[in-house]
Amino acid sequence: MKIGRFQVLTQKPEQDKAAVHYGIVDGDRLSEIPGPFHSLSPSKLGASWSLSEVKLLPPCVPSKIVCVGRNYAEHAAELGNDPPKEPLIFLKPPSSILAPGDPIILTPHSERVDYEGELAIVIGKTCSRLNNLAEAKSYVFGYTCLNDVTARDLQKKDVQFTRAKGFDTFCPFGPFIETDLDLSATKVETFVNGARRQSARVAEMIFPVDVILQWISQVMTLFPGDVVATGTPSGVGPLAAGDVVEVAVSGVGTLRNPVAAPE
Numbered sequence: 001m002k003i004g005r006f007q008v009l010t011q012k013p014e015q016d017k018a019a020v021h022y023g024i025v026d027g028d029r030l031s032e033i034p035g036p037f038h039s040l041s042p043s044k045l046g047a048s049w050s051l052s053e054v055k056l057l058p059p060c061v062p063s064k065i066v067c068v069g070r071n072y073a074e075h076a077a078e079l080g081n082d083p084p085k086e087p088l089i090f091l092k093p094p095s096s097i098l099a100p101g102d103p104i105i106l107t108p109h110s111e112r113v114d115y116e117g118e119l120a121i122v123i124g125k126t127c128s129r130l131n132n133l134a135e136a137k138s139y140v141f142g143y144t145c146l147n148d149v150t151a152r153d154l155q156k157k158d159v160q161f162t163r164a165k166g167f168d169t170f171c172p173f174g175p176f177i178e179t180d181l182d183l184s185a186t187k188v189e190t191f192v193n194g195a196r197r198q199s200a201r202v203a204e205m206i207f208p209v210d211v212i213l214q215w216i217s218q219v220m221t222l223f224p225g226d227v228v229a230t231g232t233p234s235g236v237g238p239l240a241a242g243d244v245v246e247v248a249v250s251g252v253g254t255l256r257n258p259v260a261a262p263e
């Protein structure tokens with residue numbers, strides 16, 4: 001099942017356009033559901049709209065975005081790093097979240113802003129100090145596409161990742177959450193202006209989803225709607241104003257964002 005979050009552009013009066021809805025995607029239509037993390041029941045479908053009538057929002061509202069660094073061996077190598085012996089985690093602030101279709105705004109503080117296409121996990125129930133790896137999947141609500149936009153020069157300069165990864169608009173994700181995904185067959189690919197720049201099977205990840213969740217949950221409680229980005233494959237590269245960057249996760253969809261110069 002694919003879940004989206006949206007506002008209805010064709011709604012009248014004006015204040016109703018601001019109302020935020022969750023819905024199940026069926027073809028080119030979205031049918032409203034009460035909210036995904038408590039009562040996901042297709043039998044309770046409400047009003048429905050065509051995708052052309054809505055403005056898609058990031059498909060959930062995370063309290064935090066936890067990222068895994070260097071989780072593909074070839075990507076670690078391309079930046080001159082050894083593959084990590086244990087998961088390397090960092091945070092992106094919720095203020096960096098960006099809706100599908102909205103522009104990534106470059107920053108005058110960086111000479112090189114890179115795309116990083118990633119599979120992201122959306123948490124479905126509160127997860128703390130998970131011990132049994134076999135239970136990890138029960139905390140997963142679904143999966144989505146995420147672009148871990150990174151000011152590469154600042155990442156190297158600061159050592160800490162906070163500034164490089166934390167600019168406003170540097171965390172587009174969506175367009176939908178897929179609740180049923182076979183990770184053994186899933187690919188993540190990134191395209192810039194239609195040219196493929198990254199492509200890998202998520203099965204190539206050094207630390208798989210269950211290990212990542214166990215690791216993070218020893219440190220911090222994960223809440224429903226929290227997002228965990230699982231790392232980017234090799235092939236990272238810079239973005240320029242005017243580019244269109246797409247992160248495609250097979251079985252999930254394509255996250256598309258234009259890139260704009262700072263004002």
Ligand code: ZN
Pocket residue numbers: 067068069116118148229231232
């Ligand atoms: Zn990343």
